[in-house]
Every structure is written in structure tokens, then in C-alpha cells.
Amino acid sequence: MPAQPTLSEVIAALDTLWPRDRAEQWDAVGTVCGEVSDPQARVSRVLFAVDPVQQVADEAVAKGAELLVTHHPLYLRGTTTVAADTFKGRVVHTLIKNGVALHVAHTNADTADPGVSDALAGALGLRVLRPLVPDPTDPAGRRGLGRICELERPLALGDFVEQAAASLPVTAQGIRAAGDPAATISTVAVCGGSGDSLFDAVRAAGVDAYLTADLRHHPASEAREHSPLALLDAAHFATEWPWCEQAAAQLDAVAEREGWDLRTEVSRTVTDPWTAHAPSLPQETPFSGRSMAQQTALTDNDLTPGAPN
């Protein structure tokens, strides 16, 4: 008979998948709340999500999860209060009052094998070749930040942008892009989350395009001046959400191996902070230059077109 694992057994499995000591120095990963040392604390259901916000905490409670696993930390720096009249304190109270533990896998999941950018590449239908910034402590050369990928078959940039927008979770932002829409794209570097600190590695990789999130004006402008590298800027949430499905599948495999009675679920709540997007109106005399045609004006609240939330 499959038995429900204890919370500490599940946390140990998560720590094996994403060892805490592989997180960046500044990061705050691991268990945020939960009775890890209580042998009576059992887990029957685990919810995976990108952000530990109130809506997601409420969802974990409504779904009867005893464990919530998020990519982003609840507390990245120290705090002096978890009072329920602060928004983070309210999340903590909601979780503890309802017997839900919270565990975070952040930069230790980014660089893992498979990691956040593998999941992103998979969602985009790309074949992963190697890490963009390899982890020097991995002799196999598979761990690291970002991934260098190739397309199944080369596409025009305009088509690749549309394909990417259709493949990632629906957000108000959609995807902004820079480059000649007719340029041929065969190789792509991807990095889930904010990736504009990796432009040196992207240039060194010699890829045709770079897809990441949170691209700022100056790094993007300088990258475009430097080379014909095409840029795709997706919503931060959209680039990291595919990891939740990958992570849930990884824990499912552990549960199967261990004979655990454990169900995983992936939150479909869109927690991207941006909720609306108005494309500029078409102009009689458009600015000259490098702007691409308006690619998208999606403002749907659902993660997947046509799917229930």
C-alpha cells in the first residue's frame, strides 16, 4: 500500500533535486515555514507555483495541499515581523494556520540539471545544446545559468516571436522583440527570469537570438548596436512558469520510485504583476527604424488560451 510521506521526507527529496548549497550567496532558498521535525506531519498534496503571493497561498489551502513549493523566495532579506497586517506576514499566517509548509527552490533550481531554462527551452520546442554560463563545479558540463539551444528548423524572427508567444503562458505583456522580422533564427540562448546580465555570454555564444525577461533599455540597446543579435523579452513569470510543471514531474518520479501516495499540482494562477498592455496605435507615418510589427495584444487573464483558470 502506498503511504503518505512525511514532510521531512518530501523536503529531503526537494533538497536532493535542488541542493540548497547550489544557490547564490545572496539568495534565500529552502523551507520558509512548516513542521519539518514533526514525524506526524504528512504530505498528500504538493502545489508548485512561481510566486508565494496571497492568491497562491489561498489556492494551496483551497486545494488541500500540505506543502507549497515556489520558485521565488517569500523573504529575500531579513525581516523583523510576520504580523498578519503585512502582506508577507499574512501569507505566513495563512500557511501556518492551515498546516501548509512553504519551500523555495530559486537560483539552485535555475542552475540545476534539468533547470528553469531547460523547462523554458522545452516549452518553446527548442533543443538544448549546453548551458549558457556553465557551472564550473559540474564536471558533466550540464548545470549552469541559461541554455544555448537550436530550433528544430530555422524560422524567420517574426515567426519565431509568434511561436514563442503562443508557447508560453498568456500574460498581458506577451513578447516584445527587437531585430529584422525576416532574419533567420537557427540558434537561441534562453534564460528564465531576468537575463540582461548575461549579454557577454550570449555574444560569446554567437547565437542568432536571445530570449529572456526584464530586458532594460541600455543593455538591450547596446546589445543591438553591438551585433545583429535578435532579442525577445517575455514576462518574467512566463519564462519561469514552465519550471513548475517540470519540477512537479520530477517530484512525481521520486514519489513513484519511493511508493509514496502523493499528488502534485501546478498553479495556473497568473502572478505576473502586469495586468494590461495597450499597443501603440498604428501611425500614418510610423517612426523609421527597427520596430517590428505589433505582434500581440493579449490581455487575457488565463494562462492558456481557452483553458480554465
Ligand SMILES: [Zn+2]
Ligand atoms: Zn524569477
